[in-house]
Amino acid sequence: MSETQSTRSDNKDKKSLYKKVKEKLQTNRVETIQGIEIEHRVIPLWIKFLILLVLMILLFIVGTMIGYGILHNPFGVFNPETWQHIFDLTGRRS
Template identity: 55%
Template sequence: MEETPKKLVHRRFPLVVRILLFLYVAIIVFFAGLMIGYGILDNPFEVFRLETWEHIINLTEV
């Protein structure tokens, strides 16, 4: 019984490129979500200020 040779799969984008693209899109979506969520309360660009995060951390500390 002869084994048939396996066909090589040629992918359009290599696995490493897919992973990097996924991480890039995930980071963009994360920051967009932060801006939308915080933008309901105040200026969306204030989410990038350090003082905002210090205030949020102080509010959540027990």
């Protein structure tokens, strides 16, 4: 019996610790300056831009593989000859 009571009290301590940390994070995010509440970002803006850039590159690669893979081998999109052929078709000189 004492083991179950101790584990229950440990769970309550963990929950209360979680709640304390959550409350601390929420209170640190909002700051009042001259009567105006300012909310700070949880994730910095430069990290959001970095994530966006990585996702754009990943989606470009996946999209070209799907588009090229309809008629050919999807991994053929990584061959330089494929891109040279595409540039020749579009009239762009390399």
